Amino acid sequence: MSRPLLLNAFDMMVPVHQSPGLWRHPEAGVARFDTLEYWTSLARTLEDGGFASLFLADIPGVYDVYGGGTEATARGGVQYPLLDPLVAVPAMAAATERLGFGVTASVTYEAPYLLARTFATLDHFTRGRVAWNVVTSYQDSAARNLGMDRQIPHDERYDRADEYMEVMYKLLEGSFEPGAVPADPATGVFVDPDLAHPVGHEGTWFSVPGHALTHPGPQGTPLLFQAGASKRGQQFAVDHAEAIFFIGNTPQLVRRWTDGVRAGLAERGRAEDAVKTFTMATVVVAETDAEAQARLAGYRRHVDIEGALSLFGGWTGVDLAGADPDAPLEYVATDANQSALAAFTSLSPDRTWTVRDLAEFVAIGGRGPVIAGAPGTVADELERWREEAGVDGFNISAAVRPADLERFTTMVSPELRRRGLLPEPGSVPAGQTLREVLTGAGPRLADDHRGASFRR
Amino acid sequence: MSRPLLLNAFDMMVPVHQSPGLWRHPEAGVARFDTLEYWTSLARTLEDGGFASLFLADIPGVYDVYGGGTEATARGGVQYPLLDPLVAVPAMAAATERLGFGVTASVTYEAPYLLARTFATLDHFTRGRVAWNVVTSYQDSAARNLGMDRQIPHDERYDRADEYMEVMYKLLEGSFEPGAVPADPATGVFVDPDLAHPVGHEGTWFSVPGHALTHPGPQGTPLLFQAGASKRGQQFAVDHAEAIFFIGNTPQLVRRWTDGVRAGLAERGRAEDAVKTFTMATVVVAETDAEAQARLAGYRRHVDIEGALSLFGGWTGVDLAGADPDAPLEYVATDANQSALAAFTSLSPDRTWTVRDLAEFVAIGGRGPVIAGAPGTVADELERWREEAGVDGFNISAAVRPADLERFTTMVSPELRRRGLLPEPGSVPAGQTLREVLTGAGPRLADDHRGASFRR
Numbered sequence: 001m002s003r004p005l006l007l008n009a010f011d012m013m014v015p016v017h018q019s020p021g022l023w024r025h026p027e028a029g030v031a032r033f034d035t036l037e038y039w040t041s042l043a044r045t046l047e048d049g050g051f052a053s054l055f056l057a058d059i060p061g062v063y064d065v066y067g068g069g070t071e072a073t074a075r076g077g078v079q080y081p082l083l084d085p086l087v088a089v090p091a092m093a094a095a096t097e098r099l100g101f102g103v104t105a106s107v108t109y110e111a112p113y114l115l116a117r118t119f120a121t122l123d124h125f126t127r128g129r130v131a132w133n134v135v136t137s138y139q140d141s142a143a144r145n146l147g148m149d150r151q152i153p154h155d156e157r158y159d160r161a162d163e164y165m166e167v168m169y170k171l172l173e174g175s176f177e178p179g180a181v182p183a184d185p186a187t188g189v190f191v192d193p194d195l196a197h198p199v200g201h202e203g204t205w206f207s208v209p210g211h212a213l214t215h216p217g218p219q220g221t222p223l224l225f226q227a228g229a230s231k232r233g234q235q236f237a238v239d240h241a242e243a244i245f246f247i248g249n250t251p252q253l254v255r256r257w258t259d260g261v262r263a264g265l266a267e268r269g270r271a272e273d274a275v276k277t278f279t280m281a282t283v284v285v286a287e288t289d290a291e292a293q294a295r296l297a298g299y300r301r302h303v304d305i306e307g308a309l310s311l312f313g314g315w316t317g318v319d320l321a322g323a324d325p326d327a328p329l330e331y332v333a334t335d336a337n338q339s340a341l342a343a344f345t346s347l348s349p350d351r352t353w354t355v356r357d358l359a360e361f362v363a364i365g366g367r368g369p370v371i372a373g374a375p376g377t378v379a380d381e382l383e384r385w386r387e388e389a390g391v392d393g394f395n396i397s398a399a400v401r402p403a404d405l406e407r408f409t410t411m412v413s414p415e416l417r418r419r420g421l422l423p424e425p426g427s428v429p430a431g432q433t434l435r436e437v438l439t440g441a442g443p444r445l446a447d448d449h450r451g452a453s454f455r456r
Numbered sequence: 457m458s459r460p461l462l463l464n465a466f467d468m469m470v471p472v473h474q475s476p477g478l479w480r481h482p483e484a485g486v487a488r489f490d491t492l493e494y495w496t497s498l499a500r501t502l503e504d505g506g507f508a509s510l511f512l513a514d515i516p517g518v519y520d521v522y523g524g525g526t527e528a529t530a531r532g533g534v535q536y537p538l539l540d541p542l543v544a545v546p547a548m549a550a551a552t553e554r555l556g557f558g559v560t561a562s563v564t565y566e567a568p569y570l571l572a573r574t575f576a577t578l579d580h581f582t583r584g585r586v587a588w589n590v591v592t593s594y595q596d597s598a599a600r601n602l603g604m605d606r607q608i609p610h611d612e613r614y615d616r617a618d619e620y621m622e623v624m625y626k627l628l629e630g631s632f633e634p635g636a637v638p639a640d641p642a643t644g645v646f647v648d649p650d651l652a653h654p655v656g657h658e659g660t661w662f663s664v665p666g667h668a669l670t671h672p673g674p675q676g677t678p679l680l681f682q683a684g685a686s687k688r689g690q691q692f693a694v695d696h697a698e699a700i701f702f703i704g705n706t707p708q709l710v711r712r713w714t715d716g717v718r719a720g721l722a723e724r725g726r727a728e729d730a731v732k733t734f735t736m737a738t739v740v741v742a743e744t745d746a747e748a749q750a751r752l753a754g755y756r757r758h759v760d761i762e763g764a765l766s767l768f769g770g771w772t773g774v775d776l777a778g779a780d781p782d783a784p785l786e787y788v789a790t791d792a793n794q795s796a797l798a799a800f801t802s803l804s805p806d807r808t809w810t811v812r813d814l815a816e817f818v819a820i821g822g823r824g825p826v827i828a829g830a831p832g833t834v835a836d837e838l839e840r841w842r843e844e845a846g847v848d849g850f851n852i853s854a855a856v857r858p859a860d861l862e863r864f865t866t867m868v869s870p871e872l873r874r875r876g877l878l879p880e881p882g883s884v885p886a887g888q889t890l891r892e893v894l895t896g897a898g899p900r901l902a903d904d905h906r907g908a909s910f911r912r
């Protein structure tokens with residue numbers, strides 16, 4: 001087989017993840033997102049389609065920038081209502097044998113002592129198929145509802161996150177040595193006290209003196225995912241992550257980021273391929289290129305402009321409520337918002353962008369590419385992106401959910417298999433951990449990973 | 457059918473819940489407690505046996521009183537390692553159709569904004585089969601690992617817990633009105649902004665201004681369980697609980713408590729039967745009374761004395777390490793510990809209690825009765841207890857796990873069904889919420905419940 005293409009589905013337990021309005025498409029089934037069956041069925045589909053994992057975003061707040069409120073967010077179901085992804089993982093694992101589950105959890109709002117237990121439990125119950133997407137959270141609205149006046153300042157959040165990771169490593173790597181849980185009726189020893197240790201953490205932000213509540217699962221620390229795009233976030237990623245996710249609209253933009261990551265890894269003394277790199281792609285597939293383009297044009301008719309601007313507002317802090325949808329963006333740009341707008345419009349600097357253009361752009365594809373075409377065209381584009389952007393794989397996003405992911409698995413996956421880019425069904429043995437599937441090593445953290453230094 | 461007997465299984469995601477040493481019994485299977493299959497299989501067993509729910513205890517700490525450390529706790533697997541029960545619930549729900557799941561979560565260590573989302577998600581994913589056992593937590597070791605120097609003082613914990621409940625009610629009852637989530641493609645409205653409200657909570661302990669992250673499941677607030685035994689705890693229970701759990705070794709002791717609860721309910725203007733009452737029983741069943749007694753005697757040979765004293769230390773704060781196991785307890789009693797000892801020894805004041813006697817007493821049955829006998833004897837005893845103690849049902853505890861619960865379902869459940877005390881298999885329609893099954897009303901909180909006043 002050629003170097004395999006790694007695929008995660010990029011999703012969220014919400015009516016609208018990245019495509020405001022598309023839940024109204026006749027083929028959409030996502031109004032049932034609040035049933036367990038929706039997610040176990042999706043998990044089975046993805047496993048059959050050769051996906052490595054289902055990657056679930058999460059934010060502990062409700063977007064309230066657009067119009068200074070939540071009306072457009074509510075009406076459009078824009079990442080609201082938002083279910084707790086952690087509790088769905090074991091049920092999805094029970095419905096599958098190989099698929100991994102990447103779950104977002106914030107180091108800002110969960111106590112490390114309890115979060116370490118939750119991830120260890122998930123690693124046991126999935127037999128090593130869980131990843132943690134480490135985020136520091138970015139919404140003032142979340143901070144206010146979680147007992148803070150406002151967010152912790154950005155760089156300080158990451159300093160605190162570094163210490164948080166240290167606590168997690170101590171709990172997941174250092175508290176139970178290998179062999180600490182003989183559970184042997186003959187000797188009567190369930191946990192060997194000589195191999196189970198209090199972590200004794202006393203730091204700037206956290207004090208955790210005691211023993212981890214539970215022994216780690218097959219992976220120890222779950223596979224670590226990170227998506228920080230800022231300079232400090234990227235530094236955090238090269239220090240901790242095993243897989244990184246970055247969204248960009250051109251392969252060149254993503255390539256600048258992957259090059260930066262590899263340089264950062266070299267600086268830190270980690271191997272250049274110590275981290276798997278992913279970028280996002282929204283795929284619209286049909287039998288022919290023309291049909292796919294027609295399908296995409298149909299999608300655009302379902303876009304919810306206000307919902308898209310609510311999402312845009314949440315991402316950028318820029319409130320475009322009240323702006324004429326057909327006004328050119330240059331007339332609504334202010335000193336405060338022009339850099340946020342430019343991040344989008346600079347991708348096609350020659351055209352005149354209206355507010356509506358921006359919303360449609362956000363609503364289909366978000367900040368990443370839209371690949372629309374026949375299966376062969378989609379596979380060509382994914383291969384081209386992989387080469388030009390220098391990534392190991394993709395977080396595949398669906399505009400119409402879950403239909404676009406189902407279509408991917410029945411139309412694109414077979415084509416990728418023909419090209420030797422995806423494993424044949426049944427060729428991946430069950431029982432591998434997600435770390436082994438994604439990195440080719442494991443099941444525990446690599447010896448040169450920072451977390452490994454907390455082993456005894 | 458006679459007034460049905462309500463049964464919950466009382467368990468915990470640990471090697472040893474209440475019976476130190478019994479994991480070494482040849483019929484025990486609990487060394488596999490860290491696999492999901494252990495729990496989904498147990499759930500199916502309980503459902504087949506007519507249990508209303510699986511009630512899962514939890515403590516966010518490791519017992520460290522005995523010998524001033526965790527050695528005996530570790531060796532004996534005494535509520536350690538301890539998995540996260542919340543994440544197992546949807547998988548167990550997917551394996552069953554009717555069984556409820558009561559999960560313990562502490563109001564001391566989880567942010568209400570996030571815990572409300574977790575329980576709402578569980579209520580969606582179980583279709584209304586989740587209960588919340590509200591605890592305030594009692595271990596200094598937990599407090600230290602969760603960023604506090606020590607516990608919040610007892611009565612203050614309950615004042616804070618009252619406000620916590622208010623925040624939960626606002627999030628689960630007040631933020632989304634009925635009909636707030638039309639999810640209607642025709643109108644394009646997923647959430648009706650006029651029916652979704654910020655909760656605007658600003659109190660002594662909590663500030664939660666915003667909208668609940670998700671809409672509530674079929675029950676709204678999950679069924680509320682509580683087990684506070686102190687005077688302030690009992691006051692909290694009559695204010696909030698719909699089901700209460702109390703452990704006592706004699707029906708008379710439990711009757712004093714149920715009478716107290718009913719008086720408290722009357723004082724608060726709630727119906728005397730507004731709260732279902734449960735007490736714990738450990739059941740050892742066999743074909744004949746003699747075989748059951750022989751089985752029980754065999755269990756005693758597996759008791760882990762140090763493990764039992766570690767559990768006793770965790771419950772009472774009394775450290776009996778170093779005491780001669782065969783010394784009469786009166787010689788190890790000090791001013792500080794004699795009331796804790798008396799709580800146990802006063803049940804049989806005429807015999808001389810040794811440290812070993814106490815440990816064996818703790819290890820089989822804990823603080824509740826052990827009912828050992830043929831199916832008819834067990835059923836008689838459960839009926840007698842129900843009458844004399846004035847309870848609605850039992851939290852059934854197993855010494856040998858999961859074997860004793862399996863034996864209960866195959867031997868005692870048929871006998872209870874013959875007596876019309878348990879519903880016949882298949883006679884309970886699927887699709888009922890746990891609130892409906894346990895209280896006969898619902899699916900939402902009763903209108904005279906405090907939580908209902910936070911609806912709009």
